[in-house]
Amino acid sequence: TSSSKESSNAELTDLTVLLDWYPNAVHTFLYAAQAQGYFKEAGLNVKLQTPADTNDAIKLVATGKADLAFSYQMQVAVSRSEDIPIVSVAAIVRHPLNQLFALDSAEMNSPKDLIGKRIGYPSSPMDEAIVNTMVRAEGGDPAKLNYVDVGWDLIPSMTTKKVDAIIGGFVNHEKLLLEKEGEKLQTFDPAEYGVPDYYELVLAASEEGLRNKGDAIKKFLQAATKGQEYTAQHPDESLQVLLDKQDKEFPLDPEIERKSLEVLLPLMDAGAEPFGSQTEASWNSAIDWLTNHQLMKKEIKANEAFRNL
Amino acid sequence: MSRGISASAPVILFVILLAICWEALATIFHIPHYIIPKLSGVFISIGENWELLAKHCGVTLGESLLGLGISVVWGTIAAIWMDSSSLAKRTIYPLIVMSQTIPMIALSPIMVMWFGYEIWSKVAVVVLFTFFPIVVNTADGFRTADLDIGELMRTMGTRKRDLFLKWKIPAALPGFFTGIKMAAAFSVVGATLGEWLGGEAGLGMYTKRASNMLRGEEVFSGVLLLSAMGILLFLAVQGVERVTLSYRKNAKS
Amino acid sequence: MSRGISASAPVILFVILLAICWEALATIFHIPHYIIPKLSGVFISIGENWELLAKHCGVTLGESLLGLGISVVWGTIAAIWMDSSSLAKRTIYPLIVMSQTIPMIALSPIMVMWFGYEIWSKVAVVVLFTFFPIVVNTADGFRTADLDIGELMRTMGTRKRDLFLKWKIPAALPGFFTGIKMAAAFSVVGATLGEWLGGEAGLGMYTKRASNMLRGEEVFSGVLLLSAMGILLFLAVQGVERVTLSYRKNAKS
Amino acid sequence: MNGVVTKQQTPALSVRGLTYSFPGERPLFDDLSFDIQEGEFVSLLAASGMGKTTLFRLLAGLIDSPKGEIVASGRQISLTEAASKGAQIGYMPQKDCLMPWRTVLDNAALGLELNGTSKRVARMRVMEQLPLVGLEGTEHKYPHELSGGMRQRVSFLRSLLGGADVLLLDEPFSALDAMTRINMQEWLLQVWEQHRKTIVFVTHDVDEALLLSDRVLVAAISPVTVLEEIIVPIPRPRKYETVMDAEFIGLKRQVLSLISRTQHRSGLEGESL
Amino acid sequence: MNGVVTKQQTPALSVRGLTYSFPGERPLFDDLSFDIQEGEFVSLLAASGMGKTTLFRLLAGLIDSPKGEIVASGRQISLTEAASKGAQIGYMPQKDCLMPWRTVLDNAALGLELNGTSKRVARMRVMEQLPLVGLEGTEHKYPHELSGGMRQRVSFLRSLLGGADVLLLDEPFSALDAMTRINMQEWLLQVWEQHRKTIVFVTHDVDEALLLSDRVLVAAISPVTVLEEIIVPIPRPRKYETVMDAEFIGLKRQVLSLISRTQHRSGLEGESL
Numbered sequence A: 001t002s003s004s005k006e007s008s009n010a011e012l013t014d015l016t017v018l019l020d021w022y023p024n025a026v027h028t029f030l031y032a033a034q035a036q037g038y039f040k041e042a043g044l045n046v047k048l049q050t051p052a053d054t055n056d057a058i059k060l061v062a063t064g065k066a067d068l069a070f071s072y073q074m075q076v077a078v079s080r081s082e083d084i085p086i087v088s089v090a091a092i093v094r095h096p097l098n099q100l101f102a103l104d105s106a107e108m109n110s111p112k113d114l115i116g117k118r119i120g121y122p123s124s125p126m127d128e129a130i131v132n133t134m135v136r137a138e139g140g141d142p143a144k145l146n147y148v149d150v151g152w153d154l155i156p157s158m159t160t161k162k163v164d165a166i167i168g169g170f171v172n173h174e175k176l177l178l179e180k181e182g183e184k185l186q187t188f189d190p191a192e193y194g195v196p197d198y199y200e201l202v203l204a205a206s207e208e209g210l211r212n213k214g215d216a217i218k219k220f221l222q223a224a225t226k227g228q229e230y231t232a233q234h235p236d237e238s239l240q241v242l243l244d245k246q247d248k249e250f251p252l253d254p255e256i257e258r259k260s261l262e263v264l265l266p267l268m269d270a271g272a273e274p275f276g277s278q279t280e281a282s283w284n285s286a287i288d289w290l291t292n293h294q295l296m297k298k299e300i301k302a303n304e305a306f307r308n309l
Numbered sequence B, C: 001m002s003r004g005i006s007a008s009a010p011v012i013l014f015v016i017l018l019a020i021c022w023e024a025l026a027t028i029f030h031i032p033h034y035i036i037p038k039l040s041g042v043f044i045s046i047g048e049n050w051e052l053l054a055k056h057c058g059v060t061l062g063e064s065l066l067g068l069g070i071s072v073v074w075g076t077i078a079a080i081w082m083d084s085s086s087l088a089k090r091t092i093y094p095l096i097v098m099s100q101t102i103p104m105i106a107l108s109p110i111m112v113m114w115f116g117y118e119i120w121s122k123v124a125v126v127v128l129f130t131f132f133p134i135v136v137n138t139a140d141g142f143r144t145a146d147l148d149i150g151e152l153m154r155t156m157g158t159r160k161r162d163l164f165l166k167w168k169i170p171a172a173l174p175g176f177f178t179g180i181k182m183a184a185a186f187s188v189v190g191a192t193l194g195e196w197l198g199g200e201a202g203l204g205m206y207t208k209r210a211s212n213m214l215r216g217e218e219v220f221s222g223v224l225l226l227s228a229m230g231i232l233l234f235l236a237v238q239g240v241e242r243v244t245l246s247y248r249k250n251a252k253s
Numbered sequence D, E: 001m002n003g004v005v006t007k008q009q010t011p012a013l014s015v016r017g018l019t020y021s022f023p024g025e026r027p028l029f030d031d032l033s034f035d036i037q038e039g040e041f042v043s044l045l046a047a048s049g050m051g052k053t054t055l056f057r058l059l060a061g062l063i064d065s066p067k068g069e070i071v072a073s074g075r076q077i078s079l080t081e082a083a084s085k086g087a088q089i090g091y092m093p094q095k096d097c098l099m100p101w102r103t104v105l106d107n108a109a110l111g112l113e114l115n116g117t118s119k120r121v122a123r124m125r126v127m128e129q130l131p132l133v134g135l136e137g138t139e140h141k142y143p144h145e146l147s148g149g150m151r152q153r154v155s156f157l158r159s160l161l162g163g164a165d166v167l168l169l170d171e172p173f174s175a176l177d178a179m180t181r182i183n184m185q186e187w188l189l190q191v192w193e194q195h196r197k198t199i200v201f202v203t204h205d206v207d208e209a210l211l212l213s214d215r216v217l218v219a220a221i222s223p224v225t226v227l228e229e230i231i232v233p234i235p236r237p238r239k240y241e242t243v244m245d246a247e248f249i250g251l252k253r254q255v256l257s258l259i260s261r262t263q264h265r266s267g268l269e270g271e272s273l
């Protein structure tokens, strides 16, 4: 594009962004921004990197090995209570993606029906707390739930009937994959059953990073916002950029990613607010919920956990 | 006894030194506690959670021992079989090598499908980790048994059983113990990995959960205990070896 | 050559049988393809993606070989050191055992911190996997060198260097090769695991992503290639061993 | 007793048309035939490297010979049968082949143990015999703590206690001093006479061969096609002074002249040193 | 040349007050002192298990003795020094100690190689000497393909080629037949005379000891406190017929009477078999 000429001679600032997972539809806006030259225009040289998991990503950002990392609102809160100095700078996906799944054949009407059944979850106490809340909201006794830690194998554990329901799967990924396999699913959104309607995906920076590279991060967010706007307007073109990029490493399934993006776009939309903006209310409710479930080692202040740049 | 202590003095000193370095470096270089927590913090965490840790220790130890036991029994049988039949050797050995080249985590759904989320999936992983060193080293022990002694026994009209009991087995014992020592060290890692594939209890699950909750001290207290468990298993086997192969000790002095 | 083929006939037959069973069972029992795909599907997937797979193969092979090379060099040096000084032995050996008892994935942030996301973090994992068998087996080889030959050489006024070159090294070679063979099998798993800790390329990354996408065929094509790579590395080392230790072959016939 | 008596019995060992060579080597034996009678004491003399040990291994069924036939006590010897046939043959190898993980006591008791004797009884019997081989007090030592000659004696004791009727002894006394050797010879003859064993004895000591044997077999030319036979008609019990007798010296000269025909770079007897 | 001449030179080996016992065992040597003169050929006779091999290992610096002093060519021998002192002493162990991964050629060349001789030259020299030990044509065999006597000869050749001035030979010919043994003896004497070596020779063969040596040292009583000395005044070159001479027989009787004092369950010479 024409704008790339102007910035090509200017000094570019390096910015490393750690993804939450391998590149997929949720990252489309970054690839779109990259392709449209928005980052370069903003004087940035953005490097996207896939870590082993988001726990690693947060630590690497906190130690300055990377500038930004995709993380989860709950994870940022817990990190801060563990004295890991990171701050959420943008809410990327504004609603829970992590929902409770059961096979249609399990014939559940409410999370309460889980009592006496087995629930698979991926080694995270947070997931247990979510289901407990959902069951309690329906008047059930969470103490009667059977949890099975299924590690990495959420889907196989359910389809081979080792468990009756799973928590930890995302509506924009696991659900789509299962449907593609011909399995009918029931999903229960935690937000509808007493869990705060938290931000699923956020971008986190370290306190130190904000001090030193605050400007660059701000510019990055502005460019990303443009990327998101572009994606919303041209979802297919944007997605194609991602798919083409990934073809060289590992081909993504275009059908799945397209559906995923369809699911994601409304959940990423901040409405009247600018893309990524966060509210103290959301943070307060998330922190309260975590505190109630004893998932926080110590109290933290909501207004320190996030910053709208 | 006192000799054992003086023999292990260097490594004890070294470990203490290491511990001091750990604490000092973590303090001096301000290494973030969530990357490497201070050793003191780890010990405090162990102290606070010792009841829970003891329970999880027991679970992991049980899985390790069970898996190790199965590997010892079946590994020895496989080694014996491989030694007694070249057909078996040419079939089993490549398969065992193959089993080691398969990145097991890729097969975790299969493990779970076959063995479920009970103790058996963990035991299966332990077996996968420990079978190989036992078979390889025991088979090696058999293979290097002094052929002249075997010939001599054959002239005495020795039955196959006695050839095994009185020639092959004593000759293979050193290799067998080397194998079990290696397997003992591996078994704990195997159990940990097994727990990561899904499990309710055990130190592996403890560290994974702690890691998901970003609690560095707890992760490291789990790791420390796992490592200690592995080393203790190793030392236990070494102790049995020392007693069993006492004739070798003399041979070296 | 023809002898080599007839010697490996049983295992080839067995593998073919295994392949047929795989295909048949997957078909008959309707096992979901993302848990165990049909073998034919796996081959089709390999055929479709072979260019990509070849690229990833190259990456993983490079990591494995680099790590293996480093382990061979440093493992041998460590074994030599342990053999020449009992202090070193009593210090290094427990540390090496310790290193094997630590569930490495628990330390992945440290690996990444120290070695970054480039090839070095993968190589580090490979080294962690392969160092141990090489050190243990080589040290064992040194330890079992015939002391009488060593004594004889000492009376000949042999310098330390020659004692090593002409006595210890030839005596340790069989153990050394056993160690490298085991390490070769492990190296590929190490590289895979390293890639799981974060990487852009390699068969490990390929299988991990495929597994996340529920693409069983692609997972298994990665696994199959990884396993083949491990076996080929193993066989390559075995080939070198056969040539180097030809005197032993005679000793057995 | 002497050689003439035993001649009338059935052969304990019978070799017919034996031909053998190690793969890729010159043949060691070519169409060799000979008999050892039951109860006979036969010595085998041949230069180093001519195949005595190999012959013993063939007789003991440790190597299969593609050509020729070896019959022990009426039974064909072959590799596959060897393991199952019971302790028909007691072989004392040239190397001592002691088990490093067994003490002197348990090494010597091996043959008895394998015969089905209980461990306790086997040990008791060994303990009784240890003084006879001059090893009293060493029962709890391991082989690496023994001198060469002591190892040889343990090996010898093990073979004798094995209980086989045919003994193949491969240079059993080569590492022993004169005195110890005499004791061993004495004891061996005692066992031979009491238990009516058949003994084939490899030695490089011509005096020893003549003093102990009914017959001396000499292999002179390689490949061995024939074993030259020298019957020792000296009556038993023999005395060590016998070596000075004219008859003995005559036999010795005969043996030495056979041996010196060996196709071998050879010094002649009486050559100057 | 004979023993009397060499007496006037400085000792090649000097042992003073040597006391040694294996840990937890009865002492083998107790305050033992003796000298070996430069250029001397000395044989050592002692019953099996009395400590000949142990003495050699002490002399070669392979065991450290806490008590007593061993001086070779004016230099104190100790364990720590042994490795660095260069090939002062050529030790031929009782076991052959051949390297299983080396051929006959390379095993025999070991000593030369370690002396700094190039591999090529070392091999050439071995190839020249192989016929002298009757091993021509076996140069590419591995030790396990050799007979016991052949292995012993390879080991002997290796020691001789090592180039040391003092040779400690521990039963070098025990596994050899009479003819081969004579050749080896001949060759050994040749080397000894040509290169002015000092040789200490362990054997159980009294004739061999007397025929080869300037002096015979006999250890009769264990623990060894003294080595009885018998000087062999027979002029060189000696002949094998010498064994029939009265002088020789007298010496032999002397040696045997010394040996028979050994505190050992002993049969007397001339006892009936």
Ligand SMILES: Nc1ncnc2c1ncn2[C@@H]1O[C@H](COP(=O)(O)OP(=O)(O)OP(=O)(O)O)[C@@H](O)[C@H]1O
Pocket (backbone or CB within 6 Å): D022, D023, D025, D028, D046, D047, D048, D049, D050, D051, D052, D053, D054, D055, D094, E144, E145, E146, E147, E148, E149, E150, E175
């Ligand atoms: N495993 C083998 N492979 C090849 N050749 C062999 C093997 N074993 C022995 N030989 C050869 O066979 C020949 C006879 O060996 P054998 O051990 O039978 O001799 P021997 O008569 O017992 O000699 P010695 O008196 O030295 O013990 C030798 O030339 C030897 O090199």
Ligand SMILES: Nc1ncnc2c1ncn2[C@@H]1O[C@H](COP(=O)(O)OP(=O)(O)OP(=O)(O)O)[C@@H](O)[C@H]1O
Pocket (backbone or CB within 6 Å): D144, D145, D146, D147, D148, D149, D150, D175, D177, E022, E023, E025, E028, E046, E047, E048, E049, E050, E051, E052, E053, E054, E055, E094
């Ligand atoms: N490593 C050892 N540990 C304990 N005792 C030993 C050891 N080596 C040898 N001995 C003992 O020392 C004594 C002398 O052994 P040595 O080998 O020196 O005898 P030798 O005179 O060479 O006998 P031979 O003529 O049988 O070779 C023997 O009684 C033996 O048991």
Ligand SMILES: [Mg+2]
Pocket (backbone or CB within 6 Å): D052, D053, D054, D094, D170, E147, E148, E149
């Ligand atoms: Mg022989």
Ligand SMILES: [Mg+2]
Pocket (backbone or CB within 6 Å): D147, D148, D149, E052, E053, E054, E094, E170
């Ligand atoms: Mg000795």
